[in-house]
Amino acid sequence: MKIESPVQLAETAGQLNSRPRPPMKLLVSLGTCGIAAGTQPVLKAIKDEITERRLENAIEVSEVGCMGLCYAEPVIMLLDRESGKRLIYGDVTPQQIPAILAAGTDAPATGTRTIERNWYYPESETPADGEFQARIVLRNTGRINPENIEEYIAEGGYTALAKVLTEMKPQDVIDLITASGLRGRGGGGFPTGRKWQFAANQPAGEKFIICNADEGDPGAFMDRAVLEGDPHTVLEAMAIGGYAIGASTGVIYIRAEYPLAVKRLEIAIRQAEERGLLGKNLFGSGFDFKIEIKFGAGAFVCGEETALIHSIEGKRGEPTVKPPFPAVEGLWKRPSVVNNVETYANICAIVRKGAEWFRSIGTQGSPGTKVFALAGKVAKVGLVEVPMGSTLREIIFGIGGGIKHGREFKAVQTGGPSGGCITKQHLDLGIDYESLKGIGSMMGSGGMIVMDEDDCMVNIAKFFLEFTLDESCGKCTPCRIGNRRLYEMLEDITNGLGTVETIEKLKTLSATIKDTALCGLGQTSPNPVLSTLSNFEEEYLAHVKESRCPAGVCVKLVHYTITDKCVGCGLCVRHCPANCISGERKMRHEIDQSRCLKCGACYQVCKFHAVEKH
Amino acid sequence: MSCQCQCAATSPTRTPEDAAKFDELGRFIASLNVDAIPDRRRGYLIQILHRAQSIFGYLPEEVQEFVARALNISRAEVYGVISFYSYFTDKPVGRYKINVCTGTACFVKGAPKVLNEFKARLGIKEGESTPDGKFFLGALRCVGACSLAPVVMVNDKVYGNMTADKVADILKECGE
Numbered sequence: 001m002k003i004e005s006p007v008q009l010a011e012t013a014g015q016l017n018s019r020p021r022p023p024m025k026l027l028v029s030l031g032t033c034g035i036a037a038g039t040q041p042v043l044k045a046i047k048d049e050i051t052e053r054r055l056e057n058a059i060e061v062s063e064v065g066c067m068g069l070c071y072a073e074p075v076i077m078l079l080d081r082e083s084g085k086r087l088i089y090g091d092v093t094p095q096q097i098p099a100i101l102a103a104g105t106d107a108p109a110t111g112t113r114t115i116e117r118n119w120y121y122p123e124s125e126t127p128a129d130g131e132f133q134a135r136i137v138l139r140n141t142g143r144i145n146p147e148n149i150e151e152y153i154a155e156g157g158y159t160a161l162a163k164v165l166t167e168m169k170p171q172d173v174i175d176l177i178t179a180s181g182l183r184g185r186g187g188g189g190f191p192t193g194r195k196w197q198f199a200a201n202q203p204a205g206e207k208f209i210i211c212n213a214d215e216g217d218p219g220a221f222m223d224r225a226v227l228e229g230d231p232h233t234v235l236e237a238m239a240i241g242g243y244a245i246g247a248s249t250g251v252i253y254i255r256a257e258y259p260l261a262v263k264r265l266e267i268a269i270r271q272a273e274e275r276g277l278l279g280k281n282l283f284g285s286g287f288d289f290k291i292e293i294k295f296g297a298g299a300f301v302c303g304e305e306t307a308l309i310h311s312i313e314g315k316r317g318e319p320t321v322k323p324p325f326p327a328v329e330g331l332w333k334r335p336s337v338v339n340n341v342e343t344y345a346n347i348c349a350i351v352r353k354g355a356e357w358f359r360s361i362g363t364q365g366s367p368g369t370k371v372f373a374l375a376g377k378v379a380k381v382g383l384v385e386v387p388m389g390s391t392l393r394e395i396i397f398g399i400g401g402g403i404k405h406g407r408e409f410k411a412v413q414t415g416g417p418s419g420g421c422i423t424k425q426h427l428d429l430g431i432d433y434e435s436l437k438g439i440g441s442m443m444g445s446g447g448m449i450v451m452d453e454d455d456c457m458v459n460i461a462k463f464f465l466e467f468t469l470d471e472s473c474g475k476c477t478p479c480r481i482g483n484r485r486l487y488e489m490l491e492d493i494t495n496g497l498g499t500v501e502t503i504e505k506l507k508t509l510s511a512t513i514k515d516t517a518l519c520g521l522g523q524t525s526p527n528p529v530l531s532t533l534s535n536f537e538e539e540y541l542a543h544v545k546e547s548r549c550p551a552g553v554c555v556k557l558v559h560y561t562i563t564d565k566c567v568g569c570g571l572c573v574r575h576c577p578a579n580c581i582s583g584e585r586k587m588r589h590e591i592d593q594s595r596c597l598k599c600g601a602c603y604q605v606c607k608f609h610a611v612e613k614h
Numbered sequence: 615m616s617c618q619c620q621c622a623a624t625s626p627t628r629t630p631e632d633a634a635k636f637d638e639l640g641r642f643i644a645s646l647n648v649d650a651i652p653d654r655r656r657g658y659l660i661q662i663l664h665r666a667q668s669i670f671g672y673l674p675e676e677v678q679e680f681v682a683r684a685l686n687i688s689r690a691e692v693y694g695v696i697s698f699y700s701y702f703t704d705k706p707v708g709r710y711k712i713n714v715c716t717g718t719a720c721f722v723k724g725a726p727k728v729l730n731e732f733k734a735r736l737g738i739k740e741g742e743s744t745p746d747g748k749f750f751l752g753a754l755r756c757v758g759a760c761s762l763a764p765v766v767m768v769n770d771k772v773y774g775n776m777t778a779d780k781v782a783d784i785l786k787e788c789g790e
Contacts, residue, residue: 033774035772037761037774073761218719218721257758294661296701297700298754314658315656316698467755
């Protein structure tokens with residue numbers, strides 16, 4: 001049935017919420033990593049158990065998106081509708097299911113792992129103790145079934161669009177978003193309201209509103225989680241943006257590596273069209289809006305807005321110089337607004353709760369929250385959404401549970417290949433767009449890769465440059481050739497061929513690339529080099545002066561020596577492929593360093609831990 | 615303006631299977647109604663190439679020619695797009711597409727060791743297929759399953775928490 005007015009929308013939501021429903025709700029996390037970790041067999045066990053024990057009227061199973069608890073997948077949440085009690089189980093196996101369903105929500109089943117919820121929903125709750133996370137962007141992700149529009153409507157979905165279309169003028173919407181201080185969550189932090197204003201100021205005619213879902217930053221997966229877990233939020237926000245700037249077509253540009261997100265978006269668009277929430281004359285306002293999906297094909301640079309537009313037009317995704325900005329001349333040379341998925345996911349909440357409410361969360365300059373994808377050597381890998389201004393210590397050690405295996409924290413990399421490393425001394429800095437820039441990194445899309453003492457920072461810089469080399473479109477010389485030279489210098493250093501001059505050259509060339517490259521990708525590509533150099537210069541110096549890799553990563557710089565613990569068993573001699581170990585039986589052996597291949601075979605086979613690696 | 619040499623129009627060597635594939639691609643292109651706005655025909659190129667690659671497995675010259683004609687653009691432009699995007703390939707690939715994720719999270723957790731083990735066992739470099747057409751080895755950037763790092767994808771299946779030791783098991787699993 002089509003929904004044609006706000007009243008009808010409210011009635012539908014009311015009916016959905018007053019339906020008789022089973023007292024217990026069981027949420028099963030079915031995002032990409034949940035499925036990879038084995039949620040499907042768990043889901044099957046749940047369904048079998050429910051059929052077998054005839055629990056259809058007692059438990060409702062809902063397949064939801066990612067809850068952000070990636071470290072504990074497969075994750076399920078049991079919720080008692082009446083008492084509001086809930087239990088979150090992690091590392092669930094199909095064998096545990098009968099016990100979990102039998103135990104209810106009063107006490108956890110024995111032999112299982114339960115997880116405390118550490119987030120709250122600012123739209124409807126106040127934080128309790130230990131709830132560090134504030135979920136605005138992820139408010140529905142992991143709570144509703146993304147493939148069923150009814151669940152979204154029941155949670156107040158599409159009320160923001162109804163309000164905008166029936167009570168507000170386009171300029172009111174732009175003023176509201178400007179007043180909220182929302183900034184682009186894709187990395188740059190450009191004020192969203194101002195972007196919309198530019199496009200709205202262009203002469204009326206065909207315009208486009210585009211969603212950048214080309215999440216290419218390695219190590220960031222929040223956009224995927226939102227699209228897989230709550231696609232309607234993005235659709236609704238795009239319609240609101242379209243109304244504000246005068247566009248009747250929305251385009252979602254999504255990377256081909258996210259098949260599940262594509263599938264769920266397609267389902268969501270179809271369901272919204274069936275309900276009349278996308279299409280012609282929405283809510284009787286005379287406003288038409290349709291959404292198309294366009295696919296990327298594996299090019300990181302297409303996250304840059306001009307490159308993205310070229311890619312939608314079916315061309316090579318090469319960036320062009322701005323101005324003209326897309327807001328003036330974008331897709332098919334029409335005014336276009338490009339916003340990131342996470343930015344859109346904030347819009348509906350702002351419309352419902354107002355600019356003041358949004359400003360009450362986060363910092364003065366960067367209101368609201370930010371989702372971070374916490375990964376690397378941290379104990380609890382997952383998605384976290386915290387108010388802007390939270391410290392890295394709260395995120396990594398509070399929510400993230402510290403470093404895995406009790407190792408020492410060394411650095412955290414934010415901002416992906418364009419960002420930088422942050423060290424221990426800045427752990428207590430409240431993070432927002434400006435503060436991160438101030439310490440030589442950037443917000444980026446929110447990837448947060450934690451590194452410990454076993455990571456070599458020169459090698460990390462080399463890794464990011466290799467990425468840039470792969471992804472450079474080749475259009476401008478500084479990026480195409482300059483980064484190649486940077487990479488070669490870093491390779492020299494990790495191979496023990498670098499000198500102090502190499503480090504000086506690295507600095508000069510990095511500065512040149514920053515100043516002269518054409519687009520954001522090139523201009524920021526030397527950042528990993530510069531930030532590791534400024535924070536870990538002693539590590540670079542150890543490589544070039546002492547031919548030593550302090551983390552023991554750079555193979556060519558590693559030395560193996562045999563200590564007093566050697567009993568002369570000869571095992572290493574037999575395994576050495578270069579025959580460079582010698583010594584009499586039952587006497588301490590020696591490695592001929594000039595012939596050693598650094599393969600590590602002796603280190604691995606020695607039963608007496610007599611071979612040392614430095 | 616279209617090419618006059620009739621290179622693709624008269625290709626007598628097409629096998630029945632190939633002809634069926636071209637028919638399928640032709641039907642897909644027809645369903646898109648690419649001529650609705652002639653200036654914007656190109657906007658369908660990437661979508662069509664995705665479909666073509668899923669039908670044929672790769673994008674040989676004949677297919678490129680076919681797509682170029684359908685959109686009335688030059689083959690050079692089609693090839694330019696194929697060579698730009700890493701997802702597209704104009705060479706046949708192995709039946710088992712092994713992709714090692716080399717995103718940041720996987721990198722710090724040891725993806726290079728896993729990749730090297732695959733290289734050594736298969737005797738090919740990344741981006742290549744084995745001569746028997748069984749395996750393709752590639753490296754891709756972040757599948758977004760960072761909690762399982764390091765991750766390997768074989769066709770559509772994700773293997774998490776990989777180590778070099780598990781490489782042999784995966785290859786064995788693929789053995790027919």
